[in-house]
Amino acid sequence: MRKVILTGDRPTGKLHIGHYAGSLKRRVELQNSGSFDDIFIMIADAQALTDNADNPDKIRDNIIEVALDYLSCGLDPDISTLFIQSQIPELCELSFYYMNLVTVSRLQRNPTVKSEIQMRDFQTSIPVGFFTYPISQAADITLFKGTVVPVGEDQLPMLEQTKEIVRKFNATYGDVLIEPEILLPDNKACLRLPGTDGKAKMSKSLGNCIYLSDTEEDVSKKIMSMYTDPNHIRVQDPGQVEGNTVFTYLDAFCRPEHFAEYLPDYTCLDELKDHYRRGGLGDIKMKRFLNSVMQEELSPIRARRKEYEKNIPAVYDILKKGCEKAQAVGRETIKEVKEAMKINYFDDEALIAAQSKKYAE
DSSP states (O other): OOEEEEEEEESSOOBHHHHIIIIIHHHHHHHHTTSSEEEEEEEEEHHHHHGTOOHHHHHHHHHHHHHHHHHHTOOOOTTTTEEEGGOHHHHHHHHHHHHHSSSSHHHOOHHHHHHHHHHHOTTTTTOOOHHTHHHHHHHHHHHTHHHHTEEEEHHHHHHHHHHHHHHHHHHHOOOOOOOOOOOSSSSSSGOOOTTTTSSSOOOOOTTTBBTTTTTHHHHHHHTTTTOTTTTOHHHTOOOTTOOHHHHHHHHOOHHHHHHHHHHHSSSSSSHHHHHHHSOOOOOOOOOHHHHHHHHHHHHHHHHHHHHHHTTTTHHHHHHHHHHHHHHHHHHHHHHHHHHHHHHHTOOOOOHHHHHHHHHOO
């Protein structure tokens, strides 16, 4: 069986280091591993419109921002197919067929849907498109016969619902669809990176993000104002590592070689944590170390972005070619789906012959 990756992001703003740590960095590693036959990376503008229908310019303007973030992080359009969701009409068609396989009560039980509805305060005014988000996501994955979906842990309920849809479809119509597997970050600190203010989720709306496109000065300013341990008032005070945003980021990004380069008083992160716990280590020193680590990580990303920004028409051309390839693949899957569902009326010569014989008698 072919090994295929399908993943993507909603273009509601520039991507931040939460996206990068949670899945984007891993996508680049998987792409460069050479272990996959196809890699599809989707800019999910249609899904973004489900809760931004009254602000289409926001989505339109952020298509290029997400594309630039993808390319600057190292996604290679010669290896990975970058495409825009709304330009693949087969996705809407497949979503419509799946709607007959999922009950309203099952959607209501989806933990991700429930938390997102609560976060947006939709209450009883839930857009139908947003409510059926898990069905749309199942279509995204299965249209391209994705076998591996690298995402954050918050997407686990969505992937489980996709699996349920695949099983129901195959049990009803025959084995056409492929059941995907989720691939979580191997670094637990990357599963859900907190905001710079210590809140559980990094969010554009909360203003607690470090963006991949931020300048060196912006990154430094955000790190130096980062939430730590509120009880660690004096340098000599014992500090708490757990729940300390600086240490969470260091868990996600620092490597042993960073200490020799930027903080030679320590050999590893465990030594730094021990010193902080017993007191005598100031927050400023830790933040400066984290800033050095993050600048090293983000510097090549910024440099590549500047190069791509010089030729925006070429970036749109990359997306156009990606859409053309994605649609060609999608057409083949839809052909198989319609045949299995027995709605391929004009392609079924046996059906036409049988009906001709029936009415000729």
